[in-house]
Amino acid sequence: MADVELRNVSKLFGAGKVVDDIDLQVERGEFFSLLGPSGCGKTTTLRMIAGLEAPTSGDVMIRGQRVNDVPIEKRATNLVFQKMALFPHMNVFDNVAFGLTIKRMPRAEIRRKVEAMLAVVSLEDFIARPVTGLSGGQQQRVAIARALVNEPAVLLLDEPLGALDLKLQLRLQRELRQIQKATGTTFIYVTHNQAEALTMSDRLAVMNGGRIEQLGTPAEMYLAPATSFVASFIGRTNLLEGRIASVCAGAARIEAGGLSFLLPAGGATSGERLALSLRPERIALVGAGQGQTQGRIAEVEFMGATVLYRVALAAGPTLLVQALAGNAPLAGGTSVGLDFAQDAAVPIRATTVSEDTE
Amino acid sequence: MHDSLFKRVALQVILIGVILFMLAPILIVVVNSFNASPFNAWPPTGFTLEWYRKVFANPHFRTGAINSVKVGLLSTALVLVLGTPIAYALARFRLRGLAAIRAILFAPLVVPRVAIGFSLFVLFIATGAGLYGTFAGLVLAHAILMLPFVVTILAASFGEVDPIVEEAARDLGAAPVSTFFRVVLPQIRGALVVSGLFAFITSFDEVETTIFLVKPAVNTLPVEMYHFLEQYQDPTLAALSTLLILFTLVIALVLPFAVRGKALLKMMGSERHGS
Amino acid sequence: MSGAAARPGNALPRWMRVSLLVAPGFVLVMLPFLGAMTTLGAYSLNINSTDGSAAGFHVWSRFLGDPFSWKVIWTSVRIAALATVFTLLLAYPTAAALLRLRNPLFTGLAYVALFSPLLMSVVSRSYGWMLLLSETGFVNALLGQLGLGPYRLIFNETGVIIAIVHVIMPYAVLPILNIMTQVPGLYNEAARDLGASGFTLFRRVTLPLTLPGIVVAAEIVFALSISAFVTPSLLGAGRVQTLSQMIYENIGLIEWAMAAVQAIVLLLTALAVLFVLERVNRSTHAAKGD
Numbered sequence: 001m002a003d004v005e006l007r008n009v010s011k012l013f014g015a016g017k018v019v020d021d022i023d024l025q026v027e028r029g030e031f032f033s034l035l036g037p038s039g040c041g042k043t044t045t046l047r048m049i050a051g052l053e054a055p056t057s058g059d060v061m062i063r064g065q066r067v068n069d070v071p072i073e074k075r076a077t078n079l080v081f082q083k084m085a086l087f088p089h090m091n092v093f094d095n096v097a098f099g100l101t102i103k104r105m106p107r108a109e110i111r112r113k114v115e116a117m118l119a120v121v122s123l124e125d126f127i128a129r130p131v132t133g134l135s136g137g138q139q140q141r142v143a144i145a146r147a148l149v150n151e152p153a154v155l156l157l158d159e160p161l162g163a164l165d166l167k168l169q170l171r172l173q174r175e176l177r178q179i180q181k182a183t184g185t186t187f188i189y190v191t192h193n194q195a196e197a198l199t200m201s202d203r204l205a206v207m208n209g210g211r212i213e214q215l216g217t218p219a220e221m222y223l224a225p226a227t228s229f230v231a232s233f234i235g236r237t238n239l240l241e242g243r244i245a246s247v248c249a250g251a252a253r254i255e256a257g258g259l260s261f262l263l264p265a266g267g268a269t270s271g272e273r274l275a276l277s278l279r280p281e282r283i284a285l286v287g288a289g290q291g292q293t294q295g296r297i298a299e300v301e302f303m304g305a306t307v308l309y310r311v312a313l314a315a316g317p318t319l320l321v322q323a324l325a326g327n328a329p330l331a332g333g334t335s336v337g338l339d340f341a342q343d344a345a346v347p348i349r350a351t352t353v354s355e356d357t358e
Numbered sequence: 359m360h361d362s363l364f365k366r367v368a369l370q371v372i373l374i375g376v377i378l379f380m381l382a383p384i385l386i387v388v389v390n391s392f393n394a395s396p397f398n399a400w401p402p403t404g405f406t407l408e409w410y411r412k413v414f415a416n417p418h419f420r421t422g423a424i425n426s427v428k429v430g431l432l433s434t435a436l437v438l439v440l441g442t443p444i445a446y447a448l449a450r451f452r453l454r455g456l457a458a459i460r461a462i463l464f465a466p467l468v469v470p471r472v473a474i475g476f477s478l479f480v481l482f483i484a485t486g487a488g489l490y491g492t493f494a495g496l497v498l499a500h501a502i503l504m505l506p507f508v509v510t511i512l513a514a515s516f517g518e519v520d521p522i523v524e525e526a527a528r529d530l531g532a533a534p535v536s537t538f539f540r541v542v543l544p545q546i547r548g549a550l551v552v553s554g555l556f557a558f559i560t561s562f563d564e565v566e567t568t569i570f571l572v573k574p575a576v577n578t579l580p581v582e583m584y585h586f587l588e589q590y591q592d593p594t595l596a597a598l599s600t601l602l603i604l605f606t607l608v609i610a611l612v613l614p615f616a617v618r619g620k621a622l623l624k625m626m627g628s629e630r631h632g633s
Numbered sequence: 634m635s636g637a638a639a640r641p642g643n644a645l646p647r648w649m650r651v652s653l654l655v656a657p658g659f660v661l662v663m664l665p666f667l668g669a670m671t672t673l674g675a676y677s678l679n680i681n682s683t684d685g686s687a688a689g690f691h692v693w694s695r696f697l698g699d700p701f702s703w704k705v706i707w708t709s710v711r712i713a714a715l716a717t718v719f720t721l722l723l724a725y726p727t728a729a730a731l732l733r734l735r736n737p738l739f740t741g742l743a744y745v746a747l748f749s750p751l752l753m754s755v756v757s758r759s760y761g762w763m764l765l766l767s768e769t770g771f772v773n774a775l776l777g778q779l780g781l782g783p784y785r786l787i788f789n790e791t792g793v794i795i796a797i798v799h800v801i802m803p804y805a806v807l808p809i810l811n812i813m814t815q816v817p818g819l820y821n822e823a824a825r826d827l828g829a830s831g832f833t834l835f836r837r838v839t840l841p842l843t844l845p846g847i848v849v850a851a852e853i854v855f856a857l858s859i860s861a862f863v864t865p866s867l868l869g870a871g872r873v874q875t876l877s878q879m880i881y882e883n884i885g886l887i888e889w890a891m892a893a894v895q896a897i898v899l900l901l902t903a904l905a906v907l908f909v910l911e912r913v914n915r916s917t918h919a920a921k922g923d
Contacts, residue, residue, distance in 0.1 A: 050529060051529075051640065051641050052525055052528075052529075052640060054640060070642055071528075071640065072528045072529055072642070073532055073533055078530065079529045081522055081525075081526060083520070083522055085525065086523075087541055089545050089547075098530050098532075099531050102530060102536065103531060146530065147530070150530065150531070368726070369729055369730035369733065370730060372723065372730060373726070373727055373731065376727045376802070377746040377747065379723075380750050380799065380802060382765060383758050383760075383761025383762050384749075384753065386764045387757060390764055398764050399769055400764075400769060400770055400771050401774065436662075437662075440658035440661060441658060443653075443655070443657070443658070444654060444659075447651050451651050453647065455648070455651070456655075459659065459663075462659075462666070463663060465670075468856060468903060468907060470856070470859065470860025470877065470896075471860055471862070472862050472876075472877040472880055472896065473673070473860070473897075473899055473900050474666075476673070476881075476893070476896045477673035477893075478665070478669045479884065480672045480893065481665065481672045484672050498661075498662070498665055501661070501662045502665065502666045505658065505663075563752075563753070563755065565755060565756060566755075566860070566861075566862040566877070570881070580754045580756045583754065584866075584867070587763075587867055588867075591763065595757075595760050596760070599754070599756075599760060602753070603753060606752040606753065609752070
């Protein structure tokens with residue numbers, strides 16, 4: 001059964017449609033992410049689930065109940081904010097105990113639950129500290145404990161790691177994932193960080209302009225992006241405009257930017273135009289004169305384990321190529337050959353091609 | 359700082375001069391309260407506690423002090439209870455009507471207190487509401503004077519409470535009213551103490567509006583002192599003033615325990631936005 | 634932010650919630666104030682005449698046609714203006730000196746000395762000045778030691794102005810102090826690096842930057858001075874006639890219509906000066922481009 005379901009949900013602020021007719025189901029125990037650039041409507045979607053905003057049209061369902069008119073404090077959801085939003089006048093214990101105190105739980109039980117929850121986030125020793133003296137990472141763990149201790153049906157997280165430094169982000173990503181596994185709570189996680197969404201989520205939705213571009217597992221998103229937006233937003237890719245040259249025995253020969261691919265036809269007909277996504281790591285650098293096509297290295301971006309080359313093809317377009325760094329990266333200006341499998345590219349049915357291919 | 363020596367010395371001389379100027383009338387009052395001369399002769403002719411005895415023997419001062427405390431406590435309570443929701447509304451909501459409310463709220467700041475006193479006097483007479491010469495009338499008058507200050511201090515303080523903290527409390531199951539009392543109000547505790555003390559002291563010292571609204575039975579202490587001073591000038595008033603200085607000093611000493619000095623200065627500074 | 638936007642389960646619209654918050658204070662405090670102001674206007678038109686004379690502007694014309702009224706208005710304005718100027722002249726360097734104090738103990742003591750008189754009744758303070766300034770008082774005794782005086786410092790404008798300056802000083806220091814701490818770079822010596830000498834620096838940089846604070850201080854202090862009642866009444870002892878004292882006297886004389894006219898004139902005078910100062914404030918803001 002779905003823990004959270006959105007049916008045709010739209011949200012207008014004035015004349016602007018921030019969320020545009022969204023349908024979504026999040027299953028129980030799932031780690032689900034809403035991923036997209038700022039202004040894509042992901043936070044508003046989360047706030048509608050939490051009860052901080054009312055949808056202009058459509059239904060929000062939590063565990064099968066329509067909650068459109070249920071105020072925030074009566075919903076089985078809890079929020080973790082990017083800005084922590086801890087109560088500055090209370091210590092760690094009182095912050096975490098807040099929700100349980102409101103529910104008038106017996107004191108002994110509150111203490112037991114808070115202590116157990118602080119153990120989960122490894123803050124047992126900080127129970128009596130004022131929250132204002134804690135580090136950013138500790139504060140965010142208090143915020144997570146404060147939400148989770150109420151045993152919500154769904155935990156909503158609004159870019160909870162956005163304010164932390166990179167190293168802490170990576171550590172807390174792993175911790176969050178472990179906490180989610182341990183508690184079995186459904187997580188809905190809002191982020192603009194695609195790497196974060198890919199590593200943490202069971203499933204995710206990529207949002208753009210108030211709409212869901214694609215819904216699926218991280219692998220599906222990466223390997224088979226439904227739109228050029230998804231292809232370019234998740235990871236890096238080369239987007240190519242192509243045309244089906246011929247169809248033969250269920251396989252289509254596609255010409256794109258002077259390159260040629262052989263992909264399953266899947267009902268496509270000869271002459272049809274389409275976009276292709278060719279991931280940089282699917283292209284191999286070979287000696288000049290070898291491989292499918294020839295080019296010259298225009299730019300070198302050293303990334304540690306790998307190197308990202310921008311290779312200007314003799315045939316026209318510039319391709320991103322990712323290769324293992326090895327002993328010595330190639331220098332700019334080197335002539336190289338590029339090799340790739342005939343089925344290395346992925347066809348994208350949607351016609352829009354984003355200018356931004358980073 | 360590379361101030362010239364002349365500038366440094368000049369500034370220090372002015373500062374010391376102004377401090378002496380500010381302290382002079384207080385010091386003279388304290389010293390004179392022990393002056394044996396009934397004509398305030400300087401230098402003092404001897405030491406006496408006679409004037410303190412006279413203060414306590416004076417029934418007008420006693421009832422005046424009791425009246426002042428009553429009016430002070432009642433008007434402070436009234437202003438805090440009425441001012442807190444207004445301050446919250448001003449800090450949290452952006453509505454067109456609120457600009458008008460703000461204008462009416464701050465209007466008493468630009469109206470001379472004597473004019474407020476007299477206009478309330480004619481209002482009380484004209485409406486026949488029986489408020490002239492009553493505690494209720496005085497409490498209302500003092501509330502009019504203090505509300506703008508209290509609202510300004512509290513609104514500035516509410517403005518520093520992050521609304522997201524309220525969202526968090528709601529999200530954790532607290533209803534709006536409970537959120538306000540458990541999460542918002544505790545965060546402005548300092549401002550409540552400061553504005554409350556400020557309101558009480560203002561009310562306790564008020565003469566210029568009050569004098570238009572009192573009958574002898576409800577005379578407040580400063581009004582009694584004013585009338586006393588119109589007739590007598592012996593050091594009885596010095597003794598009473600010294601006692602009052604001690605009283606306000608005790609109240610003022612509570613302040614640093616309630617808020618830190620910087621917060622206090624900031625809040626006092628924020629008053630100017632209202633005027 | 635949408636903090637107060639329509640939320641699920643919010644039974645009341647925004648304007649209604651705001652009204653509920655504001656209504657008690659509005660009805661119990663603000664409305665009586667508006668009522669009092671309206672009644673004041675009505676009384677000035679002799680609407681509640683006690684001697685059977687008709688309503689109209691005749692009390693106004695009686696007041697405005699009397700040269701004595703203009704003398705009193707002029708006295709009130711003169712005292713307030715002089716007190717304001719003296720106060721600002723002292724408050725500005727005082728604030729600057731306060732900010733230069735480095736020893737926290739001295740700083741604390743200076744603040745207490747400057748601001749604690751705020752906590753003291755105006756009556757007590759006026760009494761203190763009566764003791765200091767009287768013919769046999771401390772100041773004349775001190776001057777006598779130097780072979781000077783005795784001077785007449787009380788029951789005239791000098792005494793009234795000195796006592797008013799004392800009452801309003803903290804209100805002037807505070808906004809100036811405030812702006813001096815707010816103006817960024819006031820003490821970072823940037824202008825001096827550009828070659829400005831001490832006084833030029835003050836006139837061209839420091840003063841214009843702190844002018845808004847001075848204007849705010851002037852507004853507060855003038856409004857307080859012109860409406861002062863206790864101080865001129867006690868230190869002037871009837872020899873210094875100001876509008877506020879006339880209003881009080883006219884109550885006893887049952888000249889309520891006249892007192893109402895005077896109260897309105899007092900209010901308008903205060904507003905007129907506030908208006909002028911506010912214009913100055915605007916133009917300095919405009920000159921700075923904000």
